[in-house]
Amino acid sequence: MQWESIATGCRDDYEIHIDAARTIKRPRNIGLSSDLLAQGRWLRTLWRCWPDGVAQHFPKVHRLPTRSDNSLVLETVTGKNARLEILNGRLSAFETVAPAIRFALAVLPKLESSNETEPARRWYSDRFMTRLKVAEALGVASPYVFKAETVELAGSQVRNWLFAQGEDLLGVIANLHVPRVGLLHGDLHLGNILIGGGNDEFHFVDPRGGFGNSLLGDVAYDVAKLLHEPHYVAVRSGLVRCRTKFKAGTWSLTPAGRHLRSVAYFRLAIFAIKSAAIACQLLSDDADLAARATFVAGLHFLALTDSRFLSGGQRMAFLYHGLLWTLLGERLLSRQADFAECMDTWQRLLLTERPTEPAHRGQALECRT
Numbered sequence: 302m303q304w305e306s307i308a309t310g311c312r313d314d315y316e317i318h319i320d321a322a323r324t325i326k327r328p329r330n331i332g333l334s335s336d337l338l339a340q341g342r343w344l345r346t347l348w349r350c351w352p353d354g355v356a357q358h359f360p361k362v363h364r365l366p367t368r369s370d371n372s373l374v375l376e377t378v379t380g381k382n383a384r385l386e387i388l389n390g391r392l393s394a395f396e397t398v399a400p401a402i403r404f405a406l407a408v409l410p411k412l413e414s415s416n417e418t419e420p421a422r423r424w425y426s427d428r429f430m431t432r433l434k435v436a437e438a439l440g441v442a443s444p445y446v447f448k449a450e451t452v453e454l455a456g457s458q459v460r461n462w463l464f465a466q467g468e469d470l471l472g473v474i475a476n477l478h479v480p481r482v483g484l485l486h487g488d489l490h491l492g493n494i495l496i497g498g499g500n501d502e503f504h505f506v507d508p509r510g511g512f513g514n515s516l517l518g519d520v521a522y523d524v525a526k527l528l529h530e531p532h533y534v535a536v537r538s539g540l541v542r543c544r545t546k547f548k549a550g551t552w553s554l555t556p557a558g559r560h561l562r563s564v565a566y567f568r569l570a571i572f573a574i575k576s577a578a579i580a581c582q583l584l585s586d587d588a589d590l591a592a593r594a595t596f597v598a599g600l601h602f603l604a605l606t607d608s609r610f611l612s613g614g615q616r617m618a619f620l621y622h623g624l625l626w627t628l629l630g631e632r633l634l635s636r637q638a639d640f641a642e643c644m645d646t647w648q649r650l651l652l653t654e655r656p657t658e659p660a661h662r663g664q665a666l667e668c669r670t
């Protein structure tokens with residue numbers, strides 16, 4: 302398998318030119334990309350508030366996009382794409398990426414933080430709703446996403462909580478407890494981490510730029526990015542497909558995958574579990590971080606519903622993972638599961654072919670992928 306094409310993100314709405322000195326990101330369509338502007342502002346803010354004595358380098362911003370020239374010009378930093386390194390087994394030492402994860406989750410959020418968490422929670426539902434509405438307007442979501450009351454996920458029937466514009470799911474988001482918000486990278490997947498020459502050298506690229514009007518967000522957002530990495534890559538690379546059917550009021554999603562036979566997939570899966578575990582240890586005062594991150598990983602998948610550049614089958618596979626991760630995440634949240642239980646769920650979701658909920662924990666849910 303050639304992994305290069307999915308080494309980075311999956312945006313095709315701007316092009317990127319990288320030379321030894323400069324990296325230029327330019328929207329494909331005329332107009333100003335608010336994402337690029339936000340990204341440049343995030344980097345500039347970081348440069349302004351960077352404390353003396355904390356050694357970490359972020360790309361310098363040479364030019365922010367303007368109306369007359371909508372490209373973002375950044376310093377080129379050196380390093381190898383961590384996703385590609387892990388997929389290809391070149392990065393055998395987990396320890397090489399771990400410091401980057403530790404830095405992103407333990408140092409960044411402390412640079413600036415706040416107990417004003419209501420906007421962060423509202424942001425989850427606003428963003429989620431916006432993406433769903435875009436998907437609907439584009440006609441790229443399955444017509445049953447919001448209309449089927451029951452969904453069958455790999456053989457188990459559950460109530461579809463996207464029914465009626467995601468009413469039930471929005472209810473869960475409204476009850477999420479986010480203890481604090483902090484400065485985040487905001488798109489902490491392995492494709493956005495470059496690993497340099499020395500063992501402790503790393504760079505981040507492609508920061509999210511903000512959560513609404515704020516640069517501060519729920520740290521579970523980035524932990525969830527780490528957790529969603531293996532299934533994301535499995536779907537993007539065609540290792541997981543999903544068949545859907547609508548019959549007698551039930552919308553069924555049946556995934557089929559070759560990913561569990563892929564050594565590269567297992568590298569990612571083990572890395573995801575380990576790095577999410579590190580995050581939870583570092584932030585152990587946030588009691589339901591692991592459960593919240595499981596749920597938010599599902600939101601990440603659901604938010605991919607509006608991606609025009611994915612095939613229909615890929616979008617359905619993301620919907621499947623979105624429903625599954627949010628569902629299991631909500632179960633963990635509602636019974637205040639401890640870290641060990643969350644870890645058990647991650648392992649079943651990511652590493653085994655037929656993870657089932659133990660009988661005493663309610664309805665069995667197979668999630669063969």
Ligand SMILES: Nc1ncnc2c1ncn2[C@@H]1O[C@H](COP(=O)(O)OP(=O)(O)O)[C@@H](O)[C@H]1O
Pocket residue numbers: 308309310311312317319324360375376377378379382492493495506507
């Ligand atoms: N400043 C930079 N210096 C060096 N390489 C970069 C820089 N910015 C991006 N890249 C490389 O280009 C890839 C894609 O850029 P990125 O900003 O992540 O955009 P995308 O939204 O397409 O993921 C990154 O994974 C990284 O390998």
Ligand SMILES: [Mg+2]
Pocket residue numbers: 309310492493506507
């Ligand atoms: Mg990227």
